[in-house]
Each structure stands twice: as structure tokens, then as C-alpha cells.
Amino acid sequence: MTNDAGAPLTITDVAQFAPAPVTTAAEPGGVGVAGLPMNFVAATTAQTRSGTLLGRPITVRFTPARVDFVYGDGESRTSTDGGESWATLGQASFTPTPTSHTYRTRGTYPAHATVRYTAEVDIGGGWFPVPGELAIDGSVQQVRVYEADTALVARTCTEQLAAPGC
Template sequence: MRLTLSAVLVASTLLAAVPSSTQCNDVGTWTSTCVENTGTEVNVGASTGSGGGGSQNGDAPRGSGSESVGDAEPAEPDCVVELRRCDINYQVEAPPEVTIEDLASFRPAVPQLGGDPAGFGVVGMPTNVYASATAQEIPGEILGWDVVVRFEPAAYVFSYGDGTTARSSSGGSSWSALGQPQFTPTATSHVYAERGVYPVSVTVEYTAAVTFGSTWRPVPGVVTSSAGGYAVDVRAVRTALVDRTCQEDPGGPGC
């Protein structure tokens, strides 16, 4: 009976000596101890963990004989990084392949057509015919894409009105621009064999290229533009000896 009473007194003394709150401290690197007073018993526990996992706030995992300490709020992280990324479900559309048929709504300017002597020719002598065309850039839209189309003259096809045609890489020039006298053969001149009025026309072949805002992309094929309405009155010329020139005698033969 005395032994039992002594044990109760010792237990009561220990309960009174231990603080009412739970105190947990890390001891060394690998061992931590925890003393807990519940009011009816005293629990002393120990747990081991990695050296890098010790916690100053007592919130690290403990052994089976220990419990978490208090309801302390978790510590704020030192740095919060917000990750941003593009939606991986996007699609990149490449510009469409353009054909010469897609350029039907893009028309280069009509070339200019002329000749020497202007509107006049002599049977058996060169009649000079020439045309001019320039490179052009035309903005527009193809298949829903904004685009710029560039046309560059590549060839000139002359139709002289007598069933004869000629193809040239240039449009030719006037005799004065070439520094040549009248009735001098040129790359685009033509000799008529008979008298008559001949309708002359020219068709310019343009190469095409397109850009959607970056590089130029050539389009296979050619686009044509034609000009006409230039008539050449070809006459026969005969020579004869006269006393005076037409300037001296405007009423003389052939004047």
C-alpha cells in the first residue's frame, strides 16, 4: 500500500514539473527529441532523420512517439515563380502556294506603243516600231492573305499587221534615242513589202513574284498585257530627177 502511494506521488511530481506545452528541439544533426505533457501523462520520444531535413519550427516528420507541435502557419516560401507558357495547341499556317491563275485579278499596266516615222512607212525600207513597259508592284489579297504582286517585263511580241510577228527581249527605242539616222534597221523594226495601212500591236510578257511580307516568291508562268491601235500607213516611193527640191518648189513633182 505504501509502495503504490509513493509511485502515485512520484508521478504527480513529474507531471507538475513538466511544462504544459509541447517542446520539441533538434539535438545534433540526426536525432531530435520531443517532450509532451498532456496533463495526465508525460511522453518522451525521439526520431531520426536526414541532416538536411531538420526543421527549426518543429514541423518536420517525427517518430511514432511524437506529435506535431501547435497550429503554426506554414512558412512563406522565399520565392514564388509564376510559370507562363504558350498554349501548345496552336497551329501555324504557312502562306499558300500561288499559281499564275491566282493572279487573275492583278493586271499590269498596258504598254505604250509608237514608231518612226510616226504612223508612216515606206515599202522596202525599215519601219521602226517600239514599245515601253515598266516593273510594277500591286498590293491586294490572295486566298484571304494580304500580298504584293510584282510584275517585270520579260519579252515583247510585236505583231506588224501583215501576218508577221517578232519577239524581242526589249521594247526597242526611237532612232533619235539610239542616235541613228532614219530608216536604219533596229531590233524591233520591220520592212513592209506592199503598200497599205497596217494595224500594229504588241504583247508584253511579264514574270510575276509575290510576297506575303517577307521574301519574294516567283510564280511559274507569265502574265501578258497588250496594246494596239497603232496604224502604219505604208507607201511606195519612186525617185525622179527634178530641177528643184520641194522646199524650193513646193508645187514641184512629188511635193
């Protein structure tokens, strides 16, 4: 299939069928501690859309190729997938994951994920690839990062109700 100019279809030609932007989840609950990892997850899946292009019925399948996590503090990371929650990974909270990020200072940071999709089209004779990638920016999530201090004490609050920090 060719576009109006007689050239093969490009990713720009099928962009009108683009998947919806993903929402990025930041564990735990969008709140982190400076110096400890926060885990970021963007639920990505292959998506199929149908419609009409150049007067012909078409089906477009978008497959996530990679995810760019933008953490809002000048740092970013690219992953081959959208990451997984700590629970799914069987990990404790505040442990590093392939999509986690450690903020150095407290503050509020605008984090989001950009999913880069490849596309295939079917006009009735089977799937064929469309050159290029389509980048879809996810919505920005404000993550709050706090500072935490710890102190060693001689007794727990159960042992001594008047202990420091109880």
C-alpha cells in the same frame, strides 16, 4: 502561299493585279514607206501592284520578260525588251533596229505589242517567284504604209525653180 485548292500560287492566281497594256509607237509618226524599215517601240517597265489575295495582303511585282511585236502583215518578232526610238539609238530614220519591220506593200496594218511578264509576290516575308508568264496584249495601232518614188534630176529646186518635182 497557296491558292484556294492548296496548290502553290500560279500566274493565273495573280493575273487580277496585271499591269496595264502598253501602247506601241511606230516611227516615224505611225506612217511608213514600203521597202523601208519602220521602228516599233513599246515602253515596258517593271510594275508593282498591291491588294488582297485569299484574304491576305499581297504585293505583286511584274517584270517584262519579252515583247512580241505583231506587225499586222503576217509577220512578227520577239524582243527581250520593248525597243528604243531612233533618237535614243542615235540612228537616222528609216534604218533597221532590233524591233523594226519593213512592209513590202502599201496599206494600213493593225500593229501591236504583247508583253510577257514574269511575276514575284511578297506576302510580308520577301519576294518569291510565281511560275509561268502573263501575256498582256497592247492596243492595236493602225500604221499607214505608202509607196515613194524617187527620180534623179540635173538641178535642185534652188538652182532651177522649174526643175521636175519643184
